[in-house]
Amino acid sequence: MKLLIDKSMLKKNRFFALNTLLFLFAACSTTKSNLSDTNKGLKNYYQDYFPIGVAVAPKDVSGQQDSFILKHFASLTPENAMKMGYIHPKEKEYNWHDADEIVEFAVKNNLKVRGHALCWHEQNPSWLFKSETGGQVSKEELLKRLRNHIYTVVNRYKGKVYAWDVVNEAIDDDSTKFLRNSLWYQICGEDFISKAFEYAHEADPEAKLFYNDYNTERPEKRERVFKLLKKLVDAGVPINGVGLQAHWSIYEPSQKELKTTIEQFSSLGLNIQITELDMSIYPWEKERRQKRVGEIDTLTPELEQMQIDQYSKVFKIFRQYRKNITGVTFWNLSDRSTWLDNYPVPGRKNYPLLFDQEFKPKKAYWEVIDFKKK
Numbered sequence: 268m269k270l271l272i273d274k275s276m277l278k279k280n281r282f283f284a285l286n287t288l289l290f291l292f293a294a295c296s297t298t299k300s301n302l303s304d305t306n307k308g309l310k311n312y313y314q315d316y317f318p319i320g321v322a323v324a325p326k327d328v329s330g331q332q333d334s335f336i337l338k339h340f341a342s343l344t345p346e347n348a349m350k351m352g353y354i355h356p357k358e359k360e361y362n363w364h365d366a367d368e369i370v371e372f373a374v375k376n377n378l379k380v381r382g383h384a385l386c387w388h389e390q391n392p393s394w395l396f397k398s399e400t401g402g403q404v405s406k407e408e409l410l411k412r413l414r415n416h417i418y419t420v421v422n423r424y425k426g427k428v429y430a431w432d433v434v435n436e437a438i439d440d441d442s443t444k445f446l447r448n449s450l451w452y453q454i455c456g457e458d459f460i461s462k463a464f465e466y467a468h469e470a471d472p473e474a475k476l477f478y479n480d481y482n483t484e485r486p487e488k489r490e491r492v493f494k495l496l497k498k499l500v501d502a503g504v505p506i507n508g509v510g511l512q513a514h515w516s517i518y519e520p521s522q523k524e525l526k527t528t529i530e531q532f533s534s535l536g537l538n539i540q541i542t543e544l545d546m547s548i549y550p551w552e553k554e555r556r557q558k559r560v561g562e563i564d565t566l567t568p569e570l571e572q573m574q575i576d577q578y579s580k581v582f583k584i585f586r587q588y589r590k591n592i593t594g595v596t597f598w599n600l601s602d603r604s605t606w607l608d609n610y611p612v613p614g615r616k617n618y619p620l621l622f623d624q625e626f627k628p629k630k631a632y633w634e635v636i637d638f639k640k641k
C-alpha cells in the first residue's frame with residue numbers, strides 16, 4: 268500500500284513538473300507562437316478600436332471560409348452583390364439573392380454590414396441612363412430612378428445594414444478637374460450627389476452615410492475630395508463620414524499623407540472609415556495593360572518586408588486615430604484570390620492581404636496585432 272502511495276505521488280510530481288515545464292516553455296516562446304495558439308482573430312485584437320471587416324461574395328459565406336470569416340472579421344461588405352448593375356438589372360426587377368445571402372449570414376452571426384454602393388459611375392445597368400424612346404434620360408427622370416433605387420434597396424436592409432457607401436468615386440482622375448464627367452454628372456450636374464444622400468437618409472434615418480473614394484491621401488486628390496465634402500457639410504446634406512478606399516501599395520501613402528487626410532476630413536466633423544483596404548506589391552496603376560516581358564509576380568523577401576512595414580505603419584496610425592476611425596474593411600479575404608490578381612494587368616498575381624494563399628496569417632499579420640511595435 269505504502270509503495271503504491273509513493274508511486275502515485277511520484278507520478279503526480281512528474282505530472283506537475285511536466286506541466287510547469289510546458290508552462291515555462293509557452294511563456295518564453297515568441298509572440299507569434301503564443302498568439303497562434305489562441306483562438307483570437309484579427310477582430311479580437313481590435314475590438315476596443317473599431318470593427319474589422321471584409322468584402323465578400325456569397326460563395327465566401329456559404330462554404331469553407333465561414334469559420335475563417337467568423338474568426339477574424341466583425342463586419343461584412345458585399346463586394347459586388349449590392350452594386351446597381353447587379354442588384355437592379357432591369358427597371359422593375361431586383362436581384363436580391365446574393366445580397367440577401369450575405370446579409371442573412373451576417374445577421375445570423377452577429378456581424379455588422381456595410382452597404383456598397385448606392386450611386387457610382389461604374390457597373391450600372393444598361394436601362395438606367397436610357398429614356399423610354401431610347402435617347403438619354405432627363406435629369407428629372409434619372410433622379411426619380413435614383414430615388415426609387417435607393418428607397419427600395421435601403422429599405423430592404425433597414426436595421427441590418429448600419430452604413431452605406433452612398434456615392435462612390437465622384438471626383439475626376441484628372442487633377443485639374445473637379446467632378447468626374449460621368450453620365451450622372453452630365454445629366455444631373457452636381458445635384459445627384461446631395462440627392463443621393465437625401466434619399467438614403469429618408470429611407471433609413473439611422474444608417475450612417477458615407478462618401479467613398481480612392482487615392483484620398485494624394486495631396487491633389489485630397490484637396491478636391493475635401494472641397495466636395497465641405498460643400499456637402501456646409502449645405503446641411505446628411506452625410507456622416509468619408510470612406511478612404513485604401514487600395515494602397517507598399518509605396519504609398521506616406522505616414523504624413525495618411526495622417527493629414529484623416530485630420531483634414533475629420534475637421535469637418537465626419538467619421539473616417541477605411542473601406543477597401545489592400546496593399547499591392549506594385550506601384551498604383553489604373554489603365555489596363557498587358558504583362559511586360561520579364562515582369563515578375565512573386566512576393567520576394569524584399570517586397571514582403573516592404574509590405575510588412577507598410578501594414579505595420581498604417582495600422583499604428585489607425586490605432587492613434589481610433590476616435591476618428593469607425594471601421595476598417597479589407598477588400599477580399601486572402602492572397603488566394605483577390606481582384607488585384609487581374610487588375611489592371613490580366614494574369615499578374617498580387618499578394619495584397621494579411622493572409623496567404625492557404626489562408627494562414629502572413630508576417631504582416633503578426634505585426635498588425637503587435638501593438639508594441641514602433
Ligand code: GLA
Nearest residue numbers: 346383435481512514543606
Ligand atoms: C472600387 C469599387 C469597389 C470595387 C473595387 C475593385 O474600389 O468601389 O466596389 O469595384 O473598385 O474591386
